[in-house]
Amino acid sequence: MSKQEAIQVFEDKQVRTIWDAEQEKWYVSIIDVVAVLTDQPNYQGARNYWKVLKYRLVKEGNETVTNCNQLKMLADDGKMRMTDVADTEQLFRLIQSIPSPKAEPFKLWLAQIASERLDEMQDPELSIDRALAQYLKLGYSENWINQ
16 A cells, blocks of 8 residues: 655644555544644644544444544654544545534535535536636636537
């Protein structure tokens, strides 16, 4: 399994990530994201928050927690430790469960995307228009898009 580790910085806090080339997915440390969204002052606070949230989600029947993986990631003490990680889809689902002002913009964005996709299911021409607009934003010429 080929993996590439990276550290992302969000509001001056580190978020550990790993790219799994075999599955072609990024995995993100759940505890790091919890720390950022809940303003936890230290790792232990974020770990406890995640422990309580995980218990609550399992009790509610949330499958996201059941499907979370654990991968070895570099810890603050310099050792590689097993860490709960989530792929992008799982991470967005977990963010929806965190009551936090910092999570609210993500929640609004997800609601907007969901609404747009439902509209596109009713009117497929909207998805074509969206794709054309995205290609233009990426710098493709109108001639290339029309071909």
